Amino acid sequence: MARLFGTDGVRGIANVELTCEMAYRLGQAAAMYLGKTIVVGRDTRYSGDMLGAALSAGIMSAGGTVLEAGIIPTPGVALLVREMRAAGGAVISASHNPPEYNGIKLFDSAGFKLPDAVEDEIERFITTGGLEGQVARMEEAAWGASQEATDLLAADATSYLASEIAMPSGGSLGVTVPLEQAREIYIDHVVRSIGEQGLDFSGLRIALDTGHGAAALTSPEALRRLGAEVIVINDDFNGMDINVQCGSTHLEPLRMLLAESGADVGIAHDGDADRVMIMCPDGTVVDGDMVEAVCALDMRERGVLAGNTVVSTVMANFGFVRAMREAGIEVVQTKVGDRYVLEAMREGGYAIGGEQSGHMILLDHNSTGDGLMTACQFLAAVIRSGKPVGEAVRVMEKMPQTLINVRVRDKHAV
Known part of the structure; x- marks a missing residue:
């Protein structure tokens, strides 16, 4: 299978190759692998609203906070990551490509593009169902462990495992904070x-x-x-x-x-x-x-x-x-x-x-x-x-x- 990430993030025809589900998973990955505060910006493409909403939903579903920069050049997001001391940044853009295309690129806490090794980890996260997939697998493992538990220690370990893998809910969900002065x-x-x-x-x-x-x-x-x-x-x-x-x-x-x-x-x-x-x-x-x-x-x-x-x-x-x-x-x-x-x-x-x-x-x-x-x-x-x-x-x-x-x-x- 071809690698998901190219030299400048993930790109494709919006809603065909780069879907809302993909953007949602990338948002989850950003919060899980980079940290809980992510600056999000985009260019002027028609699909930017759609993919931005999905990406931000993914970040918030993983308990992350979205610092919404709106329409802003890619280097503006890289700068804002450092200025706001955020954990990372995400840009929704396909750069010089035609309007029907879009893309998502991620920055680390210093405003740099991610190394191949981190992108590979994120790709595995996405292709195995994102956060929901992780939770399902851990719940299955916890259930299996509970069936085999023969003493109090094993039961306690199973209880701890289950508590660690629950999807965020209530006050643990993330929010969006508009960056009014981003540009x-x-x-x-x-x-x-x-x-x-x-x-x-x-x-x-x-x-x-x-x-x-x-x-x-x-x-x-x-x-x-x-x-x-x-x-x-x-x-x-x-x-x-x-x-x-x-x-x-x-x-x-x-x-x-x-x-x-x-x-x-x-x-x-x-x-x-x-x-x-x-x-x-x-x-x-x-x-x-x-x-x-x-x-x-x-x-x-x-x-x-x-x-x-x-x-x-x-x-x-x-x-x-x-x-x-x-x-x-x-x-x-x-x-x-x-x-x-x-x-x-x-x-x-x-x-x-x-x-x-x-x-x-x-x-x-x-x-x-x-x-x-x-x-x-x-x-x-x-x-x-x-x-x-x-x-x-x-x-x-x-x-x-x-x-x-x-x-x-x-x-x-x-």
Whole structure:
């Protein structure tokens, strides 16, 4: 059987592959394996309400408290887990995928994605019936033990076993607590990260495509607070337009907006805003490799590039690798997937890692990919360079590269 968890949680077509029962079991697992206080957020997908209700019901049925963050970027949930000192977090999103898809990803108490071993434990929990399945098996074991009990000690042990496996009820059930300031906490965190560097974005005109996703409620406000003039598109949502011909995977609307508005830079997010793509005024795409190169060189100049090392994947353009090495910066390359980038960063104590697709992790600022934070740190680096965006990104020369998708029977076995 294929593994339930992919590189970014559990995903599938909502109500077909990713069902309410699955979401309910994942909620129970979150409360059982992470702890009793779970921050829950989601993107703008139509199925988010349905799956969110099921997930939260699962958490509460296991005696957990749901800290409800509402519609918020994925990195906002990771931040809130730490800010609220929660046991973990859950995000209902399928990131850059079409609207009919949805997903659930879990964070630990430090805002990091779960390691494979914990996901495997959760998968076993889910496939064996969740908490109800555990209770049924323990009750059966207790009944069997009671039939074999021949003395008081065995009977006492059986009584204790039965008391430990009862489903929560009454006052032991969980509740939901709305986090009214959830998005404000995230926005303030990003804005302060630039203010602490003595910078703002005054005089900067930004073209922004929020992809009908969660960034619509955070990125325009954050950039405006930093002093930028923001011209934004696709900042409304109806649940079925997220990522549709817009955002970080469909850049033509942003290119048109740049041409019409005369903006200094373009920014595009995916549905849950854990990634970002940048665009120069002439429509040239600044992908994740180029963004990471600019940020890494700036961090080295400021003396904050931990280990004088960057982390990327095997899909990184060789131009990125060459530019870093010529600058005296070590490059660690991992398997494809931001979880593997993060693992290498944590193992080596490194501060920056990313993917060509626009995922970038800045561990000095957040514990997961953060599209808005990445865009802001990139713009801060550009401002310090004293150059326009189109010149600032010339720190690396992209080499010819061909990426080919190969269909296989079982991608998890490859």
